Amino acid sequence: xxxxxxxxxxxxxxxxxxxxxxxxxxxxxxxxxxxxxxxxxxxxxxxxxxxxxxxxxxxxxxxxxxxxxxxxxxxxxxxxxxxxxxxxxxxxxxxxxxxxxxxxxxxxxxxxxxxxxxxxxxxxxxxxxxxxxxxxxxxxxxxxxxxxxxxxxxxxxxxxxxxxxxxxxxxxxxxxxxxxxxxxxxxxxxxxxxxxxxxxxxxxxxxxxxxxxxxxxxxxxx
Numbered sequence: 001x002x003x004x005x006x007x008x009x010x011x012x013x014x015x016x017x018x019x020x021x022x023x024x025x026x027x028x029x030x031x032x033x034x035x036x037x038x039x040x041x042x043x044x045x046x047x048x049x050x051x052x053x054x055x056x057x058x059x060x061x062x063x064x065x066x067x068x069x070x071x072x073x074x075x076x077x078x079x080x081x082x083x084x085x086x087x088x089x090x091x092x093x094x095x096x097x098x099x100x101x102x103x104x105x106x107x108x109x110x111x112x113x114x115x116x117x118x119x120x121x122x123x124x125x126x127x128x129x130x131x132x133x134x135x136x137x138x139x140x141x142x143x144x145x146x147x148x149x150x151x152x153x154x155x156x157x158x159x160x161x162x163x164x165x166x167x168x169x170x171x172x173x174x175x176x177x178x179x180x181x182x183x184x185x186x187x188x189x190x191x192x193x194x195x196x197x198x199x200x201x202x203x204x205x206x207x208x209x210x211x212x213x214x215x216x217x218x219x220x221x222x
Contacts, residue, residue: 002191004026004029005026005029005188005191005192008022008025008026008029009195016062017062017218017219017220018062018218019039019060019061019062019097020058020060020099020215020216020217021037021039021060021097021099022062022218023199023216023217023218024037024213024216026188026218027185027188027201027213027216030184030185030187030188031180031181031184032181032184032185032188032201032213033181033210033211033212033213034212034213034216035056035101035102035103035104035212035214036050036051036052036101036102037051037099037100037101037102038050038051038099038100038101039060039097039098039099040086040097040098040099040100041097042090042094042095042096042097043090044098046082046083046086046100048079048082048100051100051101051102052102053077053078053079053082053103054075054076054077054078054103055077055082055100055101055102055103056073056074056075056077056100056101056102056103057073057074057077057082057085057086057089057098057099057100058072058073058074058098058099058100058101059072059073059089059092059093059096059097059098059099060096060097060098060099061093061096061097063096064096065217071092072089072092072093074088074089075103076103077103082100086098086100104205104207104208104212104214105207106205106206106207106212107171107172107173107206107207108164108171108173108205108206109129109130109161109164110129110130110202110203110204110205111127111128111129111130111178111203111204111205112126112127112128112129112130112200112201112202112203112204113125113126113127113181113182113185113200113201113202113204113213114126114128114198114199114200114201114202115145115185115186115188115189115196115198115199115200116142116198117196117197117198117221121144122144122145123144123145123186123189123190123196124142124143124144124145125142125143125144125145125147125152125155125182125185125186125189126140126141126142127140127141127152127155127156127159127178127182128140128141128159129159129160129161130202130203130204139159139160139161140159141154141155141156141158141159142155143155143186145186145187145189145190146183146186146187146189146190147182147183147186148183149176149179149180149183150179151183152178152179152180152182152183152186153175153176153179155179155182156175156178156179156182173206174206174209174210174211177210177211178204178206178211181204181211185199185201194221195220195221196218196219196220196221197219197220197221198217198218198219199216199217199218199219200215200216200217201213201215201216202215202217203215
């Protein structure tokens with residue numbers, strides 16, 4: 001994984017943060033599941049080979065952190081609307097790449113996995129209730145990186161929302177698999193070391209019997 005990381009860092013260069021597609025490619029090296037998708041450079045013709053419907057269309061730029069605030073996300077696209085909306089997004093963001101992904105159908109609530117950097121203690125991994133309510137609920141747990149699967153499992157059980165893993169309203173969420181994903185994110189952060197400033201996976205959802213990271217943001221240490 002470290003060799004993949006080094007190649008990835010070399011490809012990104014040191015003068016910008018990665019975009020969402022690049023951040024997801026790095027996460028994939030560490031066994032973190034991501035939706036199948038394709039990045040299109042400005043002016044590219046849409047190619048849907050290998051993609052399924054519905055699709056999500058997103059602006060894909062290291063300069064745009066909050067995509068929804070600039071109308072940079074279009075969901076629930078079928079085979080016809082994806083073509084029309086792709087053209088709309090190209091007109092809206094003529095100088096930026098676009099990411100077209102399979103849209104995930106998922107069970108249960110959304111979660112967030114993050115990496116923060118403390119000046120005294122270094123990087124810590126976080127798990128919490130995710131999605132648009134993450135800041136409101138403020139339901140989180142932390143460990144220093146790298147953390148083991150068992151430590152990650154303890155983090156999940158500390159959350160107020162943890163009862164959703166106990167067949168709450170029929171949810172069959174895989175708690176052990178989520179713990180493994182947390183541990184893998186912590187390993188990614190440990191391997192990046194001082195180069196990593198912040199990492200956010202928000203949301204990560206349980207879809208098709210696996211946890212899938214729908215949006216990933218990586219910021220280098222400035």
